[in-house]
Amino acid sequence: MVEVKTLVSNPVLVIGAGVAGLTAATQLADFGIRTVLVDRLPIVGGNAMDLYKAFPTDDCSYCFEGSRLRPGIRKCFYRSAILDQPNIDLKVNTEVTEISGSPGKFQAKLSVGPQYIDSKKCIMCGLCIECSNAFCLPSPQCQPQAVIYDPEMSDEGAKKAEEECPTKAINLGAQPSEETIQVSDIVIATGYHEMKPVSIDEYGYGKIPNVVTQLELAQILDPNGKSGGALVRPSDGGQVKRVMMVQCVGSRDENYYPFCSKICCVYALKHANIITLERDGTQVTVVYMDIRTYDRHERYYRVARDAGVRFVRGRVSRLEACADGTLDIIAYDSLLDKYLKFNVDLFVLSSALEPPKGSAELIESLSLHPASGFVGPADLTSENAVVAADHVYVCGAATGPAEIPESVTQARAVVSMILQSRK
Amino acid sequence: MTETEEKADPPAVMIEPIDISKLDPDFREGIRSMPNGEELSACFACSTCTAACPIASTWKYKPHQLIRMILLGMRKEVLSSEEIWLCLTCFECQERCPQNVRVTDIFFDCKNLAAEEGMIPDSIVGLARELTDKGQLYVVTADWEREDMDLEPEVPGLSTEEFKTILKGTRTGRIVGGDE
Incomplete structure (x- = not known):
């Protein structure tokens, strides 16, 4: 068991409770450092929450390898960390609005959203969800373990739920608040956002319901999702028989993002393999410019080819929505120098991974080095890629598109740097 | 009074594309089930085979394209192609293939299939x-x-x-x- 001692009192602010932020926060806390972990969403986990199966282990995305010191269900350590670690002060629904002060003595102004649900009191009995659609449980494993409330969907049932909640965990009158905290170090773990490719006209995203992004596909495939994991068309819930994916949508494109989003080839193939091997009789075609399953991830490509996923090197030339909800697609195969015509039920875009909202402001307010919109290291020639400035660190996809093991490694490097600075 | 004569819209595509639904998906599996076809699907179209081939520069369909056509199910086009008969069987392609696709042997199988269907030059x-x-x-x-x-x-x-x-x-x- 981990013996928790408070060694130092200067707290660390970790911005973003995704894989990188959670890892950094729990490890710092384990070393006795008080950590304030903020996330703008009501639950932690970030993008990894929506992945269904995460590469490279194909585990549930909660269960990637964390700290071996922690007890938990299999490798899942966040559950025990967030519930039991007194050094972590988790603030969900919270945004950092302003950072001032000097390195080692930062003042961070936090805008804390209304705390409608007291997550320490909620027992997830489901009574409120029965009363009103404004309440929901995003996932059985969500952290904090509590329902969330959407004020925009408020109705009479919500008031009834507030009255009848057996643990009085609901407070519909909750108001947003502001607070300023002083912290010694800042860890930026703000992750990435999947671009919504509405402006790339030729793919019809946002206009044609059966055109989705990879993260949206992951949610369709999630057994906890609406369809119970069945691969269905968003337009009518009909079974999907043929899928086409197209790579490099907005990535490696000077009009959008000039960089390679690095992980989309791998997760596109992960999805292609799940569909081909676990959803009977569904044919997947991947249209690509280059398949970049770097490093050990080459095996996803090999498995995909063996499984019968069809690969077309080239680009989509035309897309037409048919009356029956299917799409007629003509793709140019540059290897054959031929045009191929397909009819598919679902068209999936491997959209670029972009910096999340607020990145530019954060970079500006701390005078950091931007790297294609993400946070770059303070010194490009230094081996400490996680040092963004004096007492400011960066890890995970906040540095640019990154996979989970990479994010965890960087988060640990940040923890190591902070510990060294406090020797 | 007619202002203008009705004109037919120009065709959406100038070149008629190959309709994937009209191809033969069993062809791929047929070749794959043959003793030489085990690694067929491992092909990732790097075109090493075409680079290695001493005579493909004069071919209409290059070796990597023939393999792609097999994978797509273009049975008729592959079996009626003259390239499978022009192959020198020097095995350079097969020797160099990074994914162990038995390119030459697969073309040999194609010749046998073509012969069975009477498609011999x-x-x-x-x-x-x-x-x-x-x-x-x-x-x-x-x-x-x-x-x-x-x-x-x-x-x-x-x-x-x-x-x-x-x-x-x-x-x-x-x-x-x-x-x-």
């Missing part, structure tokens, strides 16, 4: 006829060469009769004999 049928008619592919015609080397005009002890009889009973005989 006339030049190949001509060779088969030579064999069944003469019992040998290369008949000594330039006997002056033998003379220059002080050899007797006929190859001593050469008997082609047995070969002719045997070949007539084999697939070669059937190719020449048509629907026998």
